[in-house]
Amino acid sequence: MDEQWNEMRRQELVLRESFIKFNRFVRENQEKRDRADTKIKEERDRQAHRLEEIKELEEKLLYMNDIRDRMKKHVAEYKKYQDYLDRVIIETGEFHSISEIFNRYETLIEARSILSEHQDKNLELLEEKGTEMHHMTESKSQKIMTLNNKLAQLQARRDRAEVQARKWETIVAEIKVTAAEKNLEHTQVKTCCWNLYQQICKRKDIPVTVSKDDVEQQLDYIKRTILELKRIIKVAKKHATK
Known part of the structure; x- marks a missing residue:
């Protein structure tokens, strides 16, 4: 009985060990199968990705061929x-390469743009100056009208002044004629005084001491001489009556 029991236990152990091995074998196979499925899936995905890449490359190739x-x-x-x-x-012979021609073209385009900007600014400035000139012309026109009115007034005053000037010119001319006549008379009087003074000095047998231009001294001397002659004549008349 014990032997049978031991045999059964031994068989149970063998069976359990076999079950464990089988279970391990099944689990390992399942893991291998899972890994194989994963690899298959990854390979399929890789192939699909490669096919997409090939398709994209073919499209790019077509695009590049078209370009x-x-x-x-x-x-x-x-x-x-x-x-x-x-x-x-x-x-x-002015350029060494096509790029130099393009550079010259770009330079000319830039210069034309700058000149166009300057021209636009000059046109704006010209318009501003034209407006200022128009306003200035209106202002100057008003000033010219005012000045013309003043000029007309001054012209009238000048005409009146010319009439007065001609009047005074006539008066001055008459004064000059009168002055010339008076000057002639004065010269004649001076000459007569000088001649009379010289004759008196000669008759008295005295030297001429008064200058020719000193008419006042000449007249004074002539006056004294006349007074002396009057006294002499008066005395002579008294003696004659006796």
Whole structure:
């Protein structure tokens, strides 16, 4: 009985160990299967991704081929312009490359833009100056009208002044004539005084001491001489009556 019991226990242990091994085997197989499924899925995903990349690359290739064809077409179209620019470089001798021509073109465009801006500013300034000139012209016109009125008044005053001036010119001319006559008379009187003074000095047998231009002294001497003669005549008349 004990032997049977021990045998059963031994078989149970063997069976349990076999079950554990089988269970481990099943679990390992399941893990391997899961890993295989994961790898298969990853490989499928990788293949799908590669197919998408291939499709994108094919589309890009088609796009690049289209661009290449269009670029070839543009190059063929613009080849004549390049040939023309090459002839410009050769014939002018002013440029060494096409880029220099483009640089000159950009410089000229920039200069034209600057000149256009300056022209616009000058036109604006000209318009402003025109407006200022218009206002100034109106102001000057009013001033000119005022000055014309003043000029007319001054013209009238000048005409009146000219009439007065002609009147006074006539008076001055008459005064000059009178003065000339008086001057002539004065000269004649001076000459007579001088001659009379000289004759008196000669008759008295005395030297001439008064200058020719000192009419006052001459008249004074002549006056004294006349008074002396009057006294002499008076005395002579008294003696004659006796």
